[in-house]
Amino acid sequence: MKNWKKLLAALLAGAMCFAFAACGNDSGATSDPGAQGSQTSAGDLPTDVQAIVDRGVLRVGVKTDVPGFGYQDVLTEEYSGMEIDLAHKIAETLGLSDVEFTAVTAATRGQLLDSGDIDMVIATFTINDERKESWNFTTPYYTDAVSLLVKKDSGIADYADLEDKVVGVSTGSTSMEALIAAAEEAGVTLTPEANFAEYATYPEIKTALDAGRVDAFCVDGSILSGYLDDSVEILDSIRFSPQEYGIATALSNTGLAEYLDDLINTWLGDGTIDQMISDNGVAASFQG
Numbered sequence: 001m002k003n004w005k006k007l008l009a010a011l012l013a014g015a016m017c018f019a020f021a022a023c024g025n026d027s028g029a030t031s032d033p034g035a036q037g038s039q040t041s042a043g044d045l046p047t048d049v050q051a052i053v054d055r056g057v058l059r060v061g062v063k064t065d066v067p068g069f070g071y072q073d074v075l076t077e078e079y080s081g082m083e084i085d086l087a088h089k090i091a092e093t094l095g096l097s098d099v100e101f102t103a104v105t106a107a108t109r110g111q112l113l114d115s116g117d118i119d120m121v122i123a124t125f126t127i128n129d130e131r132k133e134s135w136n137f138t139t140p141y142y143t144d145a146v147s148l149l150v151k152k153d154s155g156i157a158d159y160a161d162l163e164d165k166v167v168g169v170s171t172g173s174t175s176m177e178a179l180i181a182a183a184e185e186a187g188v189t190l191t192p193e194a195n196f197a198e199y200a201t202y203p204e205i206k207t208a209l210d211a212g213r214v215d216a217f218c219v220d221g222s223i224l225s226g227y228l229d230d231s232v233e234i235l236d237s238i239r240f241s242p243q244e245y246g247i248a249t250a251l252s253n254t255g256l257a258e259y260l261d262d263l264i265n266t267w268l269g270d271g272t273i274d275q276m277i278s279d280n281g282v283a284a285s286f287q288g
C-alpha cells in the first residue's frame, strides 16, 4: 500500500512536470516570430517590424537630389543627408547593417509604399490631412518653408509680381496649392491654368527656368538649394507654408508606424535629430 502511494505520487509529480514543461514551451518559444514573448535580439517587436528584421535588410525610399536631406553622389554613388542618417539609425536600432535605398520622387513615393517595394519613405514628405488618409506619418522630424528659385535679374520680389508669370512645380507635390494659398492671403489671385506648369521631376523644372519657359521654380527651400548656381537665387522675401516632414509607411503597417513614431520622439527629445541637422549643414527648422 505504502509503495503504491509512493508510485502514485511519483507519477503525479512526473505528469505535473511534463505539463509544466509543455506549458512553458507554449508561452516561451512560439513558431510565430512576431508574437509576444518571442526572443529576438531587438526584444519584442510588432510583427511588421519583426518581418524586416527577419529579412535582414531595411528598404527605404529616399530623395537623391536634395543636398543635406537625401542626396546621391553621381560619381561615388554614396548617399548622404539627414534622411539617410535617419535610415541608418533606424536600421542600427533594429540590429541591421544593411539598408537598401530606392530613389523616389514626389510622384512615385506613395506608389512604392503601396506596392510594398519599400518599408518606408524618408524623403522630404510633407504631412497633411489628405495624405494621412493614404499613409501613416510619424511625428515631424523637420519643418521647411516653401520658396521660389528665380533668375537673379527676374525682378520678382513679392506675390503681386507673379500675377503675369508662370511658376514651375512638381506633380504630386504640395507646392502649387501652397503658393496659391499664400498669394491669396496677400490679396493676389494665382490660378493653376494661368500661373503654373507641372513637371515630373525637379531637374526638368530647373531646365525650364534656365530656358525661360517658366519664370520661377517653386518648392521647399531644402529642395531648391540643390539647384542653386550663379544665375539664380532663392527669394528670401517669399517663404511660406511650413512643410512638416514625417516618415511615411503603408497604412496597414500600424506596428511599424508606432515603432518609428516612438523612435522619432525619442530622437527629438535626446538631441539625436538636432545633431543630424547640424552634421548635414541643414538650417534649423522653419518657425513659420
Ligand code: GLU
Pocket: 105, 106, 123, 124, 125, 126, 170, 172, 173, 174, 175, 219, 220, 223, 243
Ligand atoms: N515636401 C513637399 C511635398 O511633400 C514638396 C515636394 C517633395 O517633397 O518632393 O509635397
